[in-house]
Amino acid sequence: MVPEYRKEFNRQFSNEKYELLLKILTEKCSEAPAFRISESPVFLPLSFKKKLEDVTGAIIRQIKSMSPEELAKAIPADSVVPGDTSHPEFLSIDFGICRDEKGEISPKLIELQAFPTLYAFKKLYEESLGEVYPFIQEIKNPISNEVYFSKLKNIIIGDENPENVILLEIFPENQKTRIDFWATEKMLGIKTVGLTEVQKSGRKLYYEKEGRKIPIHRIYNRVIFDELHRYKDLKLNFDFRDDLDVKWIAHPNWFFKVSKFILPKLEHDYIPKSYFLNDFPNGEKLDDFVLKPLFSFAGSGINLHPTQAQIDAIPDKENFIMQRKVQYEPLFEDIFGDKAKGEIRMLFLWEPDKEEPEWVFNLTRMTKADMVNVDFNKKDAIWIGSSISFFV
Numbered sequence: 201m202v203p204e205y206r207k208e209f210n211r212q213f214s215n216e217k218y219e220l221l222l223k224i225l226t227e228k229c230s231e232a233p234a235f236r237i238s239e240s241p242v243f244l245p246l247s248f249k250k251k252l253e254d255v256t257g258a259i260i261r262q263i264k265s266m267s268p269e270e271l272a273k274a275i276p277a278d279s280v281v282p283g284d285t286s287h288p289e290f291l292s293i294d295f296g297i298c299r300d301e302k303g304e305i306s307p308k309l310i311e312l313q314a315f316p317t318l319y320a321f322k323k324l325y326e327e328s329l330g331e332v333y334p335f336i337q338e339i340k341n342p343i344s345n346e347v348y349f350s351k352l353k354n355i356i357i358g359d360e361n362p363e364n365v366i367l368l369e370i371f372p373e374n375q376k377t378r379i380d381f382w383a384t385e386k387m388l389g390i391k392t393v394g395l396t397e398v399q400k401s402g403r404k405l406y407y408e409k410e411g412r413k414i415p416i417h418r419i420y421n422r423v424i425f426d427e428l429h430r431y432k433d434l435k436l437n438f439d440f441r442d443d444l445d446v447k448w449i450a451h452p453n454w455f456f457k458v459s460k461f462i463l464p465k466l467e468h469d470y471i472p473k474s475y476f477l478n479d480f481p482n483g484e485k486l487d488d489f490v491l492k493p494l495f496s497f498a499g500s501g502i503n504l505h506p507t508q509a510q511i512d513a514i515p516d517k518e519n520f521i522m523q524r525k526v527q528y529e530p531l532f533e534d535i536f537g538d539k540a541k542g543e544i545r546m547l548f549l550w551e552p553d554k555e556e557p558e559w560v561f562n563l564t565r566m567t568k569a570d571m572v573n574v575d576f577n578k579k580d581a582i583w584i585g586s587s588i589s590f591f592v
Contacts, residue, residue: 201305201531202592205243208335210535213239217332224328229321229383234376236585238566241329241336242532242542244297249591252307253559255470256293256546259312260557262466263458272453274461274494279425281452282443288314288454289355291548291557295470297541299529308526309471310543314450314458316422318586319547320383322561323348326588339590343560349387351549351560356420356449358552362389364417366407370395370428384420395423400438403445418447425455426495460494460521472524478517486511489522504570532566534583540566544589564589 218239226232268284291314295307323345330337341348357365372381372392381392391409398416399406405416428434438444440452463474475481477491491506503510506522514520530539543565548557564587 201248202243202245205339205590205592206533209240209243209333210533212333212335213535221328221332224331225325225379228324228328228386229379230386231379231382233379233586237325238540238583238585238587240532240534240566240583241587242297242544242564242566242589244544244589244591246591248297248305248307251470252295252544252546255295255307255309255468256548256559258468259293259309259466259471260291263462266462266465271457271462274456274459275453276456279441279452279456281440281448283448283451284453285448285451287550287557288450288458289550289552290314290316290319290450291458291550292317292545292563293548294543294545296526296528296543297531298526300470305529305531307470307544309463309466309468310526311460311463312458314454315424316420316450317545317547318377318380318563319352319549319561320349320387321377321380322547322563322588324383324387325586326561329588336590339592341561348560351551351558352384353388354551355549356384356388356418357390358418358447360417363391363409364415365390365420366393366398366416366418367391367420367422368393368395368398369422370431370434381422390420395428395436396434398437400442400444403443405438405444405446416446418449420449421452423452425452456495460492460523463521463523472526474521474523476518477511477514477520477522480511480522484522488525490525492521492523494519494521528567530568532583536582538568538583540568540583542566542587542589562589 222232222237293312294310296310298306298308300306326340327345330340367381367384367390369375369381369392372378372394385392393407397407406413407416464476486506486508491503493501528541530541532540532542534540545563546559547561547563549560550557566584566587568581568584
């Protein structure tokens with residue numbers, strides 16, 4: 201979208217530089233990424249950034265205006281965790297980079313979540329890009345590594361001893377995003393602990409380290425409930441719904457409260473209309489909509505072309521939404537002249553003493569497939585995978 205930067209990057213690009221980028225990332229994070237890294241970043245104009253700021257500001261205002269009782273309706277009755285908080289520490293808002301009805305390139309809301317993602321990894325990724333392509337250092341995020349990780353530390357660790365703070369996942373070593381766990385450990389000094397390793401005594405939780413039982417005071421929660429429910433025979437020493445003497449970062453209830461559940465409630469020019477499936481109007485055309493389960497993750501269960509027979513077969517229609525389709529625009533030209541589409545995730549941190557969350561970073565995903573998920577791309581495609589956008 202910004203020709204001079206696109207031409208300069210494509211001029212400098214080589215497969216050797218791409219391999220160097222992956223090598224630097226592996227050294228910084230102690231492991232190679234288990235998901236695909238795109239060969240290229242994305243360059244977006246400041247006018248597009250202004251549109252993003254406009255729509256996210258509207259979304260945050262609307263979320264803040266919703267009552268606790270209204271948001272609590274999103275939480276399944278069997279998933280309520282005690283000790284809820286006034287706001288989530290993390291907020292991610294996903295937008296397709298689309299061509300709108302006026303022919304302009306505009307963001308279109310796809311999903312949103314109050315759940316952490318690759319917060320540590322993405323900063324190290326940006327740093328690595330700047331080492332391989334020095335001109336990127338002139339346009340990178342103005343927040344320095346020191347300031348950025350200080351904000352993360354303030355939210356995740358607070359005043360606690362890092363030894364008493366853990367990053368919690370089900371089976372960390374099996375997760376595709378595990379590189380972010382190791383990056384978080386390295387930058388913040390906290391330990392990644394598997395769910396089955398956590399022990400309980402009374403209201404207290406512990407983990408073992410070098411033969412010692414270490415009390416857990418704060419949990420940087422990376423457990424996705426949609427995934428947890430797939431493990432039918434998982435034996436745990438505690439239940440999320442227990443009354444525990446720990447602080448959740450972010451509290452598990454927010455996983456449900458800020459999710460596809462609130463999409464039908466949001467309004468803005470850059471927000472496609474959504475309906476709960478049980479409220480889908482007869483006058484709307486199925487071909488214009490995507491069917492999505494409320495609490496699935498990473499594209500699981502999405503139906504791009506729902507039929508009436510498929511909809512009729514769904515017994516719990518209140519747990520699905522219909523979202524109006526948007527047209528992702530192929531904009532990002534590779535070295536062969538082919539173009540990739542993109543989706544940008546705006547990453548916010550909500551520090552404890554702040555009235556508003558702060559946009560600190562972005563995660564961009566590039567694709568040449570129908571869905572913005574690398575699993576759906578051809579194996580030999582380039583300019584696809586996890587990336588980052590620079591506003592110039």
